[in-house]
Each structure stands twice: as structure tokens, then as C-alpha cells.
Amino acid sequence: MSEEKKRPLIxxxxxxxxxxxxxxxxxxxxxxxxxxxxxxxDKPQSGMGHAVTLHDPIRLKKVLYEVPVSAAYSxxxxxxxxxxxxxxxxxxxxxxxxxxxxxxxxxxxxxxxxSGTMSAAIEGAVEDIPSIGFSLLDHSAEADFDASQDVVxxxxxxxxxxxxxxxxxxxxxxxxxxxxxxxxxxxxxxxxARWEEEFEERTDPAGKKYYWMTGEFRNLDDRDDCDEAVLRxxxxxxxxxxxxxxxxxxxxxxxxxKLQ
Amino acid sequence: MSEEKKRPLIxxxxxxxxxxxxxxxxxxxxxxxxxxxxxxxDKPQSGMGHAVTLHDPIRLKKVLYEVPVSAAYSxxxxxxxxxxxxxxxxxxxxxxxxxxxxxxxxxxxxxxxxSGTMSAAIEGAVEDIPSIGFSLLDHSAEADFDASQDVVxxxxxxxxxxxxxxxxxxxxxxxxxxxxxxxxxxxxxxxxARWEEEFEERTDPAGKKYYWMTGEFRNLDDRDDCDEAVLRxxxxxxxxxxxxxxxxxxxxxxxxxKLQ
Numbered sequence: 190m191s192e193e194k195k196r197p198l199i200x201x202x203x204x205x206x207x208x209x210x211x212x213x214x215x216x217x218x219x220x221x222x223x224x225x226x227x228x229x230x231d232k233p234q235s236g237m238g239h240a241v242t243l244h245d246p247i248r249l250k251k252v253l254y255e256v257p258v259s260a261a262y263s264x265x266x267x268x269x270x271x272x273x274x275x276x277x278x279x280x281x282x283x284x285x286x287x288x289x290x291x292x293x294x295x296x297x298x299x300x301x302x303x304s305g306t307m308s309a310a311i312e313g314a315v316e317d318i319p320s321i322g323f324s325l326l327d328h329s330a331e332a333d334f335d336a337s338q339d340v341v342x343x344x345x346x347x348x349x350x351x352x353x354x355x356x357x358x359x360x361x362x363x364x365x366x367x368x369x370x371x372x373x374x375x376x377x378x379x380x381x382a383r384w385e386e387e388f389e390e391r392t393d394p395a396g397k398k399y400y401w402m403t404g405e406f407r408n409l410d411d412r413d414d415c416d417e418a419v420l421r422x423x424x425x426x427x428x429x430x431x432x433x434x435x436x437x438x439x440x441x442x443x444x445x446x447k448l449q
Numbered sequence: 450m451s452e453e454k455k456r457p458l459i460x461x462x463x464x465x466x467x468x469x470x471x472x473x474x475x476x477x478x479x480x481x482x483x484x485x486x487x488x489x490x491d492k493p494q495s496g497m498g499h500a501v502t503l504h505d506p507i508r509l510k511k512v513l514y515e516v517p518v519s520a521a522y523s524x525x526x527x528x529x530x531x532x533x534x535x536x537x538x539x540x541x542x543x544x545x546x547x548x549x550x551x552x553x554x555x556x557x558x559x560x561x562x563x564s565g566t567m568s569a570a571i572e573g574a575v576e577d578i579p580s581i582g583f584s585l586l587d588h589s590a591e592a593d594f595d596a597s598q599d600v601v602x603x604x605x606x607x608x609x610x611x612x613x614x615x616x617x618x619x620x621x622x623x624x625x626x627x628x629x630x631x632x633x634x635x636x637x638x639x640x641x642a643r644w645e646e647e648f649e650e651r652t653d654p655a656g657k658k659y660y661w662m663t664g665e666f667r668n669l670d671d672r673d674d675c676d677e678a679v680l681r682x683x684x685x686x687x688x689x690x691x692x693x694x695x696x697x698x699x700x701x702x703x704x705x706x707k708l709q
Contacts, residue, residue: 238499238529239562246651246659269498269563273646274660299575301694302499302568303529315559315643347706354699356641374708378695381616383575386533391506399506400534429696429703434561435638436691439614443689446607448634 197223197285197349200318202271204234204292204305207252207263211291214334215323216256218341219288222349224259226284228275230305231263235294237305239312242266247274268309276316287313288345290323291337293330297362297416297426298380298408307360311432314358319348321358326420327365336368340425343374353429360428364420374425380415382408457483457545457609460578462531464494464552464565467512467523471551474594475583476516478601479548482609484519486544488535490565491523495554497565499572502526507534528569536576547573548605550583551597553590557622557676557686558640558668567620571692574618579608581619586680596628600685603634613689620688624680634685640670640677 199219203212207229219225247266254261264271276283292306301307306322313320325337340363364371385407388400408417416426459479463472467489479485507526514521524531536543552566561567566582573580585597600623645667648660668677676686
């Protein structure tokens, strides 16, 4: 056996689809860190949350890819499906690292629960794989991922050197802008916020009504160390995210309940 | 103004579809507690997690319902869509209580993150609505919800009397069986567990491969007060669930990271 450290096996996923600009930008960085296999949805899956495909079969297709990764596949399911089928049918083992993104659009604050990008990373954490989701605060299909690639390099280097605590993945959000405009990287907390929806009513040619969801983001958190504040000040936000949803601090409340 | 307390406005949702046996059983109980409006998906949406419909319009249709609720609607989207459009376009205000289910199948432990039933309840909590998800550990379409209806009555009565802490919803899971077999109700914690997937390969008539997701649930938690243990002992489990995914306990770990 050589004493040289084996190159890590890295799974790259996203929710914007296998050919989105953001996942190509991510793959370009990751090939410097290890052997990269890409398995991503065959169509945009934004807002899919932690959905899994239970009632339909899943298709998996090898695709030609312009970034020189070891292999790239498109998958007909959700981002979480992509992680699961990648482990079971493509890699035939758990990868050493899972990176998801780079998402076109913010996934900080409450967006983490709606986000396909972050659900893929959370699924990785459930499987005990060191996992990181990256998102850029720019929805545009042609967004500039130049500064984001530097952020990916810094965060991945630290993750490989220092490890990510077990049961946790990272939610990394990157402000829009040039490298010189980004002031640094801050580990911080998920801001309390919500979307306030309106549903725009339209009428189809048959005279039947339908609705488009539109919404306005409302921040409800005034802490300096929440991700909303960190991003507003042009820092990159890094939130360690876990999947034990138990609200431990509220358990004493229930001693007054009469449950017998 | 009368001194009589106004009847609460109750939103009933689910992920198995508007005509599932479980949501009818839930509606039957809830009409004793207040004015009930039902808005639920027009087809099964199990495993939809916290998905929202961003790229398609949503249809809403008033349906005739055998339980005498104030109104019942089917909705073309996900369970979370149903909650959002119910508030915006049906109720025109937030309900006083949101109940989701009764799900045909378990949503305890890690299932909470994949569950459409629980995502609807979590969405309610995000919107500051007292919200409860109910699930029966029986997947059958013809499951017996008789014992479950008693559990719903007890939990809802307590929720209305004592309140649910802000930022929290309840994940209630009910063992399969007759009333006499259920030993009580326990407030407890989310068990650490995961699904280990296999993907069954098939070949379509055109000779192309496709995969069905199958999985085996693996409990990794040996605590007596986790929901897996509580249910195994034939108690109903009640886990208070929140949506701040920040892993606060891991924040000190990152002081060693070099992020500048």
C-alpha cells in the first residue's frame, strides 16, 4: 500500500438540473479535490424540499459533460432521489463528501426547508456523509459564479481538514457580487423568517380559474449573527444544519397537558 | 358582543388526498371543536416533504363532502401548497388551528423530514398557527381510525386549553391496534434513524432500465424516550417539532476553521 492519501470520492448534486451553470461551476472546483461523480435531476427541481419519489419509477441516464468529472448522470427524480440512487446504483458505496449546488438563488433562513439543494445535503448528513449545500443569492440562469468558486474552495478545504460534526451538514449562502465586494465568511444561525404568499388568479381559455404562487420574504430576526444579517453585510453565511427537529426547549411545557 | 367564546376556525389538510379515509376520520372529530374547512391535495402526495409548486399554476376545486364541514376543497399542488392557498384564497385569514392527517402510515423519527403530512403542520408553525400532524402506523387504505379519533380528541383538547409553544408544531404518531391495546400518550423526542435504500431494477418494453425505490428502516436510537421506543411499547408518541435547523451545539467546532 502506498502511503499517499487516497483521493476522496465526491458526489456532486443540485436541484436546478444537471446542466445548470451553478453545478458546472461547482464541479470545476471539486475536480481539484478528488474523484467527482455528478448525479443530478434531469429538470429543475427548485422548491422540492425533501420530496422523494414513491409512486413512480426513476430513470438514470449517463450524460456527456463538459467538465472532466469521472462520470455524470441525469436522474428523473428529486434531489433527494438523486442522492439515494447515486449511493445505491452509481457509486455502490457512500461518497467521502457530498456537495450540492451551486444553487441559483438564496437558501438561507426559512428557505432551507423548501430547498431541494439543501435537502440533498441534509439527506447526505442523514447518511453520515460530510455534506455541504452552496447557494448564490442570484436567481439568474447566467449568474456569475466566479466569487462563489473561491468560497467553495475555502469551505471544502476546511471541511476536509477539520471535518463536519456528525449529524450536521452546512448551508452556505453567498452574496451576489464580485470577489472584492465579499467581506469574508461567517459561521452563523438560521434567521427566523417566513414567506407571505399571494396567489395571482388567472382564467384559462376554458373559463376555469387557476393560481400562481407569488410571495414576499419577511425577515423576523434582529440578531446580528443570523444568516440574514450576515448576508446583508456582504459576508458569506455558513449555518450548521441538523435534522433532529425535536424542540427540546419546549418539552417542559407539556407537563401540564392531561394525556391520560 | 356575546360573551360566548367564538368557535375556532380549523383548517384540515393531509397528504393522502382529499377523499382518503384518514382525513375523513379527522374531519369527523374536528367538527365538534369548531368551524372546519378542508383543503387537501387532489391526489396522494406522500413523501412530498416540504415541496412547493413554483413552476406550475395551482387549481382549487370545491368538492362535495360526506362529513358536514363548512367547506371542502381539493387542490392540485402539494400539502404545503394546500396550506398556503387555503390561507390566501379560501379562509382569507389564518385559521386558529391547523390539523394534518390522519396519515395512512408512520411519520415518526426521520420520516418527519420526508412527510407531506408533517410539512403541512410545519408550514402552519412557520405561519404562527397552532398546528398538529397525526399519523397512524398503518399504510392500508382501509386502516381502522377508531382508536386514532380518541387520540385526536385528547390532543386537540389539550392544545386548545394549554396552547402549543410558538414556533413549534406537534408530530403525533399512533400505534396500530384497538383502543384497549394503546397504553397512553407520551411526549417524547425524534429517534435517530435512517432509511437504507435499494433500487429495484426493471426493464421497460423498449429495453430501457428503470428503478423502483425500496427501503428498509433502520433505528439508530436506544433512548427510552425517543418516539421509536414509545411506539414500540404501544404508546402514542407526541414530538414537539421546530423549524430552526441550526445545530447550535456544533457552533464551537467551527472556531478552528480558517475562513479568512
